[in-house]
Amino acid sequence: MIFYDVGRLKKLLNDRWRPIQIIFAGKAHPADDPGKRILQRVFNAAIDPGMGGRIAFVEDYGERLAQYMVHGVDVWLNNPLPSMEASGTSGMKAALNGVPSLSIMDGWWIEGFNGKNGWAFGQEEREGSRDQADAEAIYRILEEEVIPLYYKVSRNGVPHDWVKVMKESIKSNAARFSSRRMVKEYIQKFYANVLKDAATSTEE
Numbered sequence: 001m002i003f004y005d006v007g008r009l010k011k012l013l014n015d016r017w018r019p020i021q022i023i024f025a026g027k028a029h030p031a032d033d034p035g036k037r038i039l040q041r042v043f044n045a046a047i048d049p050g051m052g053g054r055i056a057f058v059e060d061y062g063e064r065l066a067q068y069m070v071h072g073v074d075v076w077l078n079n080p081l082p083s084m085e086a087s088g089t090s091g092m093k094a095a096l097n098g099v100p101s102l103s104i105m106d107g108w109w110i111e112g113f114n115g116k117n118g119w120a121f122g123q124e125e126r127e128g129s130r131d132q133a134d135a136e137a138i139y140r141i142l143e144e145e146v147i148p149l150y151y152k153v154s155r156n157g158v159p160h161d162w163v164k165v166m167k168e169s170i171k172s173n174a175a176r177f178s179s180r181r182m183v184k185e186y187i188q189k190f191y192a193n194v195l196k197d198a199a200t201s202t203e204e
Helices: 006-013 033-046 063-072 089-096 131-151 160-173 179-203
Strands: 022-025 055-058 076-078 101-104 118-121
Touching: 006 131, 022 033, 022 063, 033 055, 063 089, 076 089, 089 101, 089 160, 101 131, 118 131, 131 160
Parallel strands: 022 055, 076 101, 101 118
Antiparallel strands: none
């Protein structure tokens, strides 16, 4: 999606004062030909001189590399086709590390987004292809919100407003999207009732 308007993307990548860098990482199933073509397109963009060396594709994506990604990037960009997002666990892990998401409203982000902990787009129902509208939303949010906020720093070089978004990401999502909460809810909503029913059956 980020390659929808290559000219517009190049302006963001090659901005003299506020450039961005995009890192891709992933694998395609051996039988997933469309996925392979997407990765080929990313790889070609990474070696395109017109991109200014600011597109990177990291191979051999796995758990170890994911660990560095989810706490080493500034924004987690996520744009699957609704409702094709499996769940969004990578975005959850990024949020716990203070990484705000720029994501379509699908998967976990429907519950995770609160208006202060990242950016959202694609809330509207659309018939047919939604690529143009979603791409436009990504570019607009990057140009008007994400990039200006990231580069807004105090006299001592600290991006205080950006740090607020990072802290809100942790504050709003750490407790909600964790194994601890999941286990507590299983106990309270299911296991406790099962034990209660078992005890009642035994008494009868």
